[in-house]
Amino acid sequence: MSLSAAGIRRLAVTLQAAAALGIAAGLVQLAGWPWPGAVAAGVAAILGSFASGIAFAFALSGRGLWVGRGNHPPAPPLELAATRRPLRLPEALRCFAAECVAVLRMFDWLQPFRAHAPFAAPLDALPGRDAPPVLLVHGYACGQAIWLDMQPALAAAGYRCEGIELKPVFGDIDDYARTLLAAMRRITAEAGRPPLLVCHSMGGLAARAALQLAGDEDVCAGVVTLGSPHHGSALARFGGGPNARQMRCGSPWLRALAAAETPRRRARMISIFSWHDSIAGPPCTGWLDGAGHIALAGIGHVTLLRHPAAVRAVLDALAELSARGH
Structure with missing residues (x-):
């Protein structure tokens, strides 16, 4: 029986705590440190390794290291490329610090210990607008x-929101697509209208694959992707499972997915991405020809899930897709 994403994260937190205590015990026994200072040093060492990993992710993703020249994402249109600019040092430091906080909160608190927390109930829809249901789709090795x-x-x-758990954690994205399509059909039947999808990271690829399976079936009102690696991720080479292999830049799976999509299907998608994503890189991987785009800057991959600018972008994209349905 495989562990859930929450179970994996609880195990990781346990190992982090054990490592911090092990460092502390070593300092007490070998260097004569007092326990309070030793524990603080142990925690600092774990947090330091945490931050180092995030810095490595930023560096690798930002430069597209170890991605073959022929596998780099195509260049976006000039008007979209013009929104890209390098960050000044204070901006880069804020981006890095915010991502460290977001990753720590996400993977050491929300995922391991809040996996079954209920979503907030929707307020009444705005006057003159009947908001469609929204299905929230998580990314690689995550949960709702x-x-x-x-x-x-x-x-x-x-918006009345519902989450989904894509299992197993290190599975095949095509299997996730079938799970997602079944959820879309169920929501359509229950609500009397197809849902909008908001998808983070790998979830955007699963949504695209689900739409391919659906064909002309009216089970989706539109897709918002958030930090999705539409042309692959440089970091996927370090991931485990078929889903990580499918997300490698230039993978046969990604090429086949893109080749099967029609302009009409792409037109129902809006890709929100950050030029400074720490996971979905090289930077142009968020561009999807034929889709709508909202480009952000100075926001890391996990920070996209909580940054005010990203939240505003998602709301704007949902409003645009909702308006098209009327």
Whole structure:
């Protein structure tokens, strides 16, 4: 029996705590440190390794290291490329610090210990607008708890949100697509209208694959992807499972997915991405020809799930897709 994403994260937190205590015990026994200082040093060492890993992710993703030249994402249109600019040092430090906080909160609190927390109930829809249901789709090695920071804002805008758990954690994205399509069909039948999808990271690829399976079936009102690696991720080479292999830059799976999509299907998608994503990189991987785009800057991959600018972008994208349905 495989562990859930929450179970994996609880195990990771346990190992982190054990490592910190092990360092502390070593300092007490070998260097004569007092326990309070030794424990603080142990925690600092774990947090330091945490931050180092995030810095490595930023560096690798930002430069697209170890991605073959022929596998780099295509260049986006000039008007979109013009929104990209390098960060000044204070901006880069804020981006890095915010991502460290977001990752620590997400993977050491929300996912391991808030996996079954309920979503906020929606407020009444805005006058003159009947908000469609929204299905929230998580990314690689995650669960629906990743949406706990953003979902209240969607509920406040009148959207009734539902999450989904894509299992197994290190499975095949095509299997996730079938699970997702079944959920879309169920919501359509229950609500009397197809849902909008908001998808983080790998979830956007699963949604695209689900739409391919659906064909002309009316089970989706539109897709918002958030930090999705539409052309692959440089970091996927370090991941485990078929889903990580499918997300490698230039993978046969990604090429086949893109080749099967029609302009009409792409037109129902809006890709929100950050030029400074710490996971979905190289930077142009968020561009999807034929889709709508909202480009952000100075926001890391996990921070996209809680940053005010990203939340506003998701609300704007949902409003645009909702308006198309009327």
